Amino acid sequence: MKDLVREKIIQVARKVKEDIDKGRFPELSYPPNSKANIKFLEEKGYLFEPKSFSTISGDRVKSLRTLSGVLYGLSRALDHLENGLTMTKRDFYYLHKVQKFKGTLFPKEQRETDARIILMELLLGMPREAFSITSDPRGWIYGDIELVDRSGRLIRANEVGEMGYSVPPRPENITFKRIGVKAVVAIEKVGPAKNMIELGIPEEKKIGIAILQGQASRNMRRFLRMLSDEGVPIAVLTDLSPWSLRIAATVVYNSINSAHVEGLAVPEARFIGIKTDDVEEGFFSEYKFALEPLTQMDYKAAEDNRHLPNLQAPIWQKENNWFLEKKMKAELEIFKAMSPSARDLKRLYVEYLSMKLEEALGISI
Amino acid sequence: MRRERIEEISAADFFYRNRAIAGFDNPVRATYTIVRELVENSLDAAEEAGIPPKIMITMERIERKENGSDLMKITVRDNGIGLSAEEIPRAFGKVFTSSKYRLIQSRGTFGLGGTMALLYGQITTNKPFIVSSAKKGDYINRMTMMIDVQKNEPIVIKREVLGIAERSFTAVESYFEGSYARAKRKIVDYLYQTAIVVPYADIMFVDPDGVVFLFPRSTDEMPPRPKESLFHPKGVDLELLQRLIRASRANTVKGFLKTSFQRIGDKTADEVLALAGIPAEKRLKDLKKEEIEALYNALRSYDKFMAPDHTVLSPLGKKLLEEGIKKELRPEFVYAVQRPPSVYEGHPFIVETAIAYGGEIKPAGEIQLYRFANRIPLLYDATADVSYQVAKGINWSNYGIRSLEEEPIALFFHIVSTKIPFKTVGKEYIAAVPEVEREVELGFKTCARELKLYLYRIRRKESLAKRAFLFRRFYEIVAECVEDITGERPSVEVLLKTRFGDLYEGSGEGEDNSGGEES
Structure with missing residues (x-):
C-alpha cells in the first residue's frame, strides 16, 4: 500500500x-x-x-x-x-x-x-x-471478537476496557481471527451502549456493540463494512431525530462528502430504530409524554432531509415526514424513562433488541 | 444732475449700512475680505495691461488690542498699468455703483472693488490710506487720502512726487481693525486657490508673523482678454432697461433698441415694437412708464433673438487650468475640459471642469472640490453648490472610482459669465440652474472618462506586474516540491522567462501580495 x-x-x-x-x-x-x-x-x-x-x-x-x-x-x-x-x-x-x-x-x-x-x-x-492524514479516531467495538491489528497482538474485543476495543484510524490493517457474535448493533449514543455492556447483554445474547458516539467516523464505518464483509449482520440503533436519520443512512450508504472514498458504505446494515412506528403504536406508544420537541435547527434539518439522495427511499421519507408533522423527536434515553430500575432496564433492552433483530435481520437472540 | 448725486451718495451709504453683505461684518471676515478685494483689484489692473500679474501683499500688526481685533496695516503692490496723478483719486477715492452700460466679464465680487476695503479701514481706524502709483517712465505719485463718505468724494491730504518709475506699478497702504489669527487659514486658502486659477500670476504674501507664502507663476501665457459688448435683450431686468433708456443718446425707441442691445437689427426691432404696441418712430424721451413696461414684457416674450455673443467671456482654457492644478497640487494625472458656450436667462456662460488624481493629492474623507467663478475662488458652502450636487449624483464606480471621498481625487469647476448665477447674496455658491447643471455634469463626465482610461492603464500595468510576481513565487514552491518528491528540479525559470519576458525580470520583490482564493 x-x-x-x-x-x-x-x-x-x-x-x-x-x-x-x-x-x-x-x-x-x-x-x-x-x-x-x-x-x-x-x-x-x-x-x-x-x-x-x-x-x-x-x-x-x-x-x-x-x-x-x-x-x-x-x-x-x-x-x-x-x-x-x-x-x-x-x-x-x-x-x-x-x-x-x-x-x-x-x-x-x-x-x-x-x-x-x-x-x-x-x-x-x-x-x-x-x-498519512488521519481523522481523530472515534468509536469502539465490544463483544466476542478476536482480531490482530497493526501492533501484531491478538485482541479480544470484550477484554480490553469497559467500552471495548478502540477502533484505530486505519482499520485496513486489522485481520479477524474469530467472530463469536450473531450480530453487531451500532449505537449512536455512548450512554445506552455502555448500559447494555454493563448489564452483560453482549455476553448473554452473543451480540457485539459498536459505539459510534455521534456521527459515525470514517474509521468506524470502514470497520463496520469489514465486519459486514466477514458475514456479520449489522444493525443501526439511533435516536429518532432528523440528525439521527442521517447518521443511520451514512452508515448504510456513505455520505456525499466522502462519496469518492470506497468501502465506507455498509449496504447490508439495517436501521432498527428508534422508528416512528415504535412511538406511534409500538414499543414506546405509552410513553409519548417522554418525547422531546424539535428545535428550530432540528426542523430545518428535517426539511433538508427531503432532498438528500440517501434518504429518498419511502422507509426514510416516512420517518422524516413524521418530524415535519409532529415536530417531536425521541431519544434512546427514553428507556430510562420507562424503567427506573436496573432489572427492568435490562429486560426492556433485550425485549427491544430481540424484536428488532428478528424483524430486520431474521436473527433470534 | 441731482439724481446722479443721490445715486453716488447712496453707494457709500449703502456700503456703510450694509457692511455684512459686502463681507465686512466682523473683524475676521473683514481681514479676509480686504485681502481679497485688493488682490482682485491688482489682478484686474495687471490683466487689463496684458501683463502677467505680480502681486506682493504685506500685513503687519501695529497694535494689539484686548478685544481680539488688532490695529493692522496692509500693503498691496502690483505691476498693473499704473495710474496718473489725476487717475489716483478717482480710482480709489470714490465708491462706484455698478452702473455699467456695457457687458463684460469682470472679477470684482460685488462690483465695488478695492475702495470698499479702504473705506472700511478709514471707518474703523480714522486713518487715511496711501496710494503710490506710476506708469512706466513717468513720475511716481504718492497720495495720502481719505474718502468723504457723505459726498462720496476723495480728499487728498498729502501729495508727493518720488522720482521716475522704471516700471508701472500701484501700491496701496491701509490701516484697519482686524484679526489675523482666525482669518489666516481663509486668506492662505484664498491665495492658494487663486494661484490655481491664475497660474500666470506671481503672488507673495508676508503675514503679520513674518511667515512668507510664495505662489510663483508657472507660465507667462494668459487667456485672451474678454471683449466688451452690448447687453443681450434677454439678459436685462426692468431696472437696467430704465437705466439704459436714460443713458441712451438715441432719438427713437427703435434706434435705442438697435444701439443698446446686441442681436437686434431693423427687422427684430420692428417685431419687438409691434409686440409692445409702440410705434417704431416714437421718441425715446416720450416713453411713458407703462410703455417701458410693455417694451420690457415684449423683450421677455419675444423668442426669436439669436443666442448672446459669448466673446465677452474669458475662460481660462484647458491648458492653463491644467497648468494651475499641476503647479499647486502636483497630481500624477490631470485632465481639464472647456465646455462650449451656453446661455441661461439671456446670460452667456462657459463651464470648465477638471479632475486631478494621485501624486500629492491624498484621500481626505470628503469630496475635494475646488470652485471658481470668473477666476475667483469660492471657498465656502461647497456642499450647496451645483457642482457638489452634480459630483454627488455621478455614479463614479462607472469610471473606476470606488469612492470620491476615499480616493486621491480632486475636482475643479470654473464658471465664467457676465452674470454668475450665485444662489445667495453671500456669493459663495452657484445655484442649480439646469443649463449650468448640465454643462457641469457633461464636463465632469468627460474628465472622468479620461481618468478611467488612465486608471485602467496604470492598474493593468500594476496587476500584470503583480501577476508576474505571484507566478514567480508560486512556481518557486512548485519547483521545490517537485524536487522534494522526484529528486529533480523542473526548469521553472525558463518557463516563466518565455512566458513573461521583461515583466518576469522586473517584477518587484518583497511585496506582501496576498494570493488568489482557493477555487
Missing part, C-alpha cells in the same frame, strides 16, 4: 515536471466529487463513477495557487509516510502556516487546506488515511 501511494505521488510530480520542462504550464487532471460523478444506488449506497474531469492549471494565479498547494501537500504527505508519521487535518493546516508562505500558500482558515485534502484524495484516488 505504502509503495502504491509513493508511486502515485511521484507520478503526479513527474507529470508537472515534464510539462514545465517542455515549456508548458503544467496541468493536473482529476475527477471532481461533483454531482455528475456521484451515483446513488439503494443497494450499494453512494458510488463514485467519474465521467467528467477537471483540470488544475498553472496558467492562472488562482489555479496555480491550488497546484502549488497540492504539490506541497503531496510532498508533506510523502515525507510523513516515509517517516512513519501521521497528521490530522489540523496538523496539515499548520504545515501551511509557515513564514515563507506569507502571500502565497498561507491559509486564512482551515477550510482552505481541508478542501485541498479532498483534492489530493481525488487526484490520487485514495482516502487521505492512505497518505
Whole structure:
C-alpha cells in the first residue's frame, strides 16, 4: 500500500515536471466529487463513477495557487509516510502556516487546506488515511471478537476496557481471527451502549456493540463494512431525530462528502430504530409524554432531509415526514424513562433488541 | 444732475449700512475680505495691461488690542498699468455703483472693488490710506487720502512726487481693525486657490508673523482678454432697461433698441415694437412708464433673438487650468475640459471642469472640490453648490472610482459669465440652474472618462506586474516540491522567462501580495 501511494505521488510530480520542462504550464487532471460523478444506488449506497474531469492549471494565479498547494501537500504527505508519521487535518493546516508562505500558500482558515485534502484524495484516488492524514479516531467495538491489528497482538474485543476495543484510524490493517457474535448493533449514543455492556447483554445474547458516539467516523464505518464483509449482520440503533436519520443512512450508504472514498458504505446494515412506528403504536406508544420537541435547527434539518439522495427511499421519507408533522423527536434515553430500575432496564433492552433483530435481520437472540 | 448725486451718495451709504453683505461684518471676515478685494483689484489692473500679474501683499500688526481685533496695516503692490496723478483719486477715492452700460466679464465680487476695503479701514481706524502709483517712465505719485463718505468724494491730504518709475506699478497702504489669527487659514486658502486659477500670476504674501507664502507663476501665457459688448435683450431686468433708456443718446425707441442691445437689427426691432404696441418712430424721451413696461414684457416674450455673443467671456482654457492644478497640487494625472458656450436667462456662460488624481493629492474623507467663478475662488458652502450636487449624483464606480471621498481625487469647476448665477447674496455658491447643471455634469463626465482610461492603464500595468510576481513565487514552491518528491528540479525559470519576458525580470520583490482564493 505504502509503495502504491509513493508511486502515485511521484507520478503526479513527474507529470508537472515534464510539462514545465517542455515549456508548458503544467496541468493536473482529476475527477471532481461533483454531482455528475456521484451515483446513488439503494443497494450499494453512494458510488463514485467519474465521467467528467477537471483540470488544475498553472496558467492562472488562482489555479496555480491550488497546484502549488497540492504539490506541497503531496510532498508533506510523502515525507510523513516515509517517516512513519501521521497528521490530522489540523496538523496539515499548520504545515501551511509557515513564514515563507506569507502571500502565497498561507491559509486564512482551515477550510482552505481541508478542501485541498479532498483534492489530493481525488487526484490520487485514495482516502487521505492512505497518505498519512488521519481523522481523530472515534468509536469502539465490544463483544466476542478476536482480531490482530497493526501492533501484531491478538485482541479480544470484550477484554480490553469497559467500552471495548478502540477502533484505530486505519482499520485496513486489522485481520479477524474469530467472530463469536450473531450480530453487531451500532449505537449512536455512548450512554445506552455502555448500559447494555454493563448489564452483560453482549455476553448473554452473543451480540457485539459498536459505539459510534455521534456521527459515525470514517474509521468506524470502514470497520463496520469489514465486519459486514466477514458475514456479520449489522444493525443501526439511533435516536429518532432528523440528525439521527442521517447518521443511520451514512452508515448504510456513505455520505456525499466522502462519496469518492470506497468501502465506507455498509449496504447490508439495517436501521432498527428508534422508528416512528415504535412511538406511534409500538414499543414506546405509552410513553409519548417522554418525547422531546424539535428545535428550530432540528426542523430545518428535517426539511433538508427531503432532498438528500440517501434518504429518498419511502422507509426514510416516512420517518422524516413524521418530524415535519409532529415536530417531536425521541431519544434512546427514553428507556430510562420507562424503567427506573436496573432489572427492568435490562429486560426492556433485550425485549427491544430481540424484536428488532428478528424483524430486520431474521436473527433470534 | 441731482439724481446722479443721490445715486453716488447712496453707494457709500449703502456700503456703510450694509457692511455684512459686502463681507465686512466682523473683524475676521473683514481681514479676509480686504485681502481679497485688493488682490482682485491688482489682478484686474495687471490683466487689463496684458501683463502677467505680480502681486506682493504685506500685513503687519501695529497694535494689539484686548478685544481680539488688532490695529493692522496692509500693503498691496502690483505691476498693473499704473495710474496718473489725476487717475489716483478717482480710482480709489470714490465708491462706484455698478452702473455699467456695457457687458463684460469682470472679477470684482460685488462690483465695488478695492475702495470698499479702504473705506472700511478709514471707518474703523480714522486713518487715511496711501496710494503710490506710476506708469512706466513717468513720475511716481504718492497720495495720502481719505474718502468723504457723505459726498462720496476723495480728499487728498498729502501729495508727493518720488522720482521716475522704471516700471508701472500701484501700491496701496491701509490701516484697519482686524484679526489675523482666525482669518489666516481663509486668506492662505484664498491665495492658494487663486494661484490655481491664475497660474500666470506671481503672488507673495508676508503675514503679520513674518511667515512668507510664495505662489510663483508657472507660465507667462494668459487667456485672451474678454471683449466688451452690448447687453443681450434677454439678459436685462426692468431696472437696467430704465437705466439704459436714460443713458441712451438715441432719438427713437427703435434706434435705442438697435444701439443698446446686441442681436437686434431693423427687422427684430420692428417685431419687438409691434409686440409692445409702440410705434417704431416714437421718441425715446416720450416713453411713458407703462410703455417701458410693455417694451420690457415684449423683450421677455419675444423668442426669436439669436443666442448672446459669448466673446465677452474669458475662460481660462484647458491648458492653463491644467497648468494651475499641476503647479499647486502636483497630481500624477490631470485632465481639464472647456465646455462650449451656453446661455441661461439671456446670460452667456462657459463651464470648465477638471479632475486631478494621485501624486500629492491624498484621500481626505470628503469630496475635494475646488470652485471658481470668473477666476475667483469660492471657498465656502461647497456642499450647496451645483457642482457638489452634480459630483454627488455621478455614479463614479462607472469610471473606476470606488469612492470620491476615499480616493486621491480632486475636482475643479470654473464658471465664467457676465452674470454668475450665485444662489445667495453671500456669493459663495452657484445655484442649480439646469443649463449650468448640465454643462457641469457633461464636463465632469468627460474628465472622468479620461481618468478611467488612465486608471485602467496604470492598474493593468500594476496587476500584470503583480501577476508576474505571484507566478514567480508560486512556481518557486512548485519547483521545490517537485524536487522534494522526484529528486529533480523542473526548469521553472525558463518557463516563466518565455512566458513573461521583461515583466518576469522586473517584477518587484518583497511585496506582501496576498494570493488568489482557493477555487
